[in-house]
Amino acid sequence: MGKIKKFFSDFKKFISRGNVIDMAIGVVVATAFTAIVTALTNKIIMPFINWLLALGGAGLDSAFTFLKTAYTYDDAGNKIIDLANSIYIDWGAFITAIINFILIALVLFIVLRVMMNAQGFWKKELSARPTKDEKKVLKEQGVNMKDRKEVLKATQELREKNKPAPVPPAPTQEELLTEILSELKKQNGTTKEEVKDEKSE
Numbered sequence: 001m002g003k004i005k006k007f008f009s010d011f012k013k014f015i016s017r018g019n020v021i022d023m024a025i026g027v028v029v030a031t032a033f034t035a036i037v038t039a040l041t042n043k044i045i046m047p048f049i050n051w052l053l054a055l056g057g058a059g060l061d062s063a064f065t066f067l068k069t070a071y072t073y074d075d076a077g078n079k080i081i082d083l084a085n086s087i088y089i090d091w092g093a094f095i096t097a098i099i100n101f102i103l104i105a106l107v108l109f110i111v112l113r114v115m116m117n118a119q120g121f122w123k124k125e126l127s128a129r130p131t132k133d134e135k136k137v138l139k140e141q142g143v144n145m146k147d148r149k150e151v152l153k154a155t156q157e158l159r160e161k162n163k164p165a166p167v168p169p170a171p172t173q174e175e176l177l178t179e180i181l182s183e184l185k186k187q188n189g190t191t192k193e194e195v196k197d198e199k200s201e
Contacts, residue, residue: 030108037103045103046096065089130155 070085
């Protein structure tokens with residue numbers, strides 16, 4: 001019983017994670033956009049491409065390379081190609097799939113870019129707003145809290161004023177070794193001088 005309870009508890013934690021929810025939303029949105037892009041390709045772009053190709057001959061619908069051709073006859077007795085029993089390469093379907101892929105990738109790229117820019121904008125906007133403690137200080141300074149521009153400007157000035165002094169960078173390994181070497185040289189020099197003084201005495 002305890003194992004089952006732990007299993008469902010872990011499952012609840014798993015599905016409650018932000019990444020899983022974001023992934024599910026992404027799949028749903030991607031599916032919806034795929035349907036839109038497929039309709040755009042099949043109903044608008046492909047007819048336009050077929051129309052352009054038809055000016056010089058047949059469209060993509062008849063872009064086949066036959067490896068083995070089977071024939072049948074219509075009601076009037078005319079010989080026609082039987083596509084169901086023929087073996088052929090459908091270049092039209094291949095080109096349509098490529099166009100679909102490019103359009104889906106382009107639309108998803110644009111959507112993700114817009115979402116990321118919006119997310120960055122909101123993060124920047126939220127970080128620029130004053131905290132509760134900063135609001136108290138701003139009110140004491142007489143800042144009009146209803147004026148958004150004045151509040152943001154005063155908040156930035158307050159943060160600049162309270163910004164801690166920059167910490168000097170820690171010395172690099174080379175600098176430490178150079179300093180140790182210079183200290184050793186000084187000590188060796190002093191020792192040699194003391195030895196010389198003792199000898200002269």
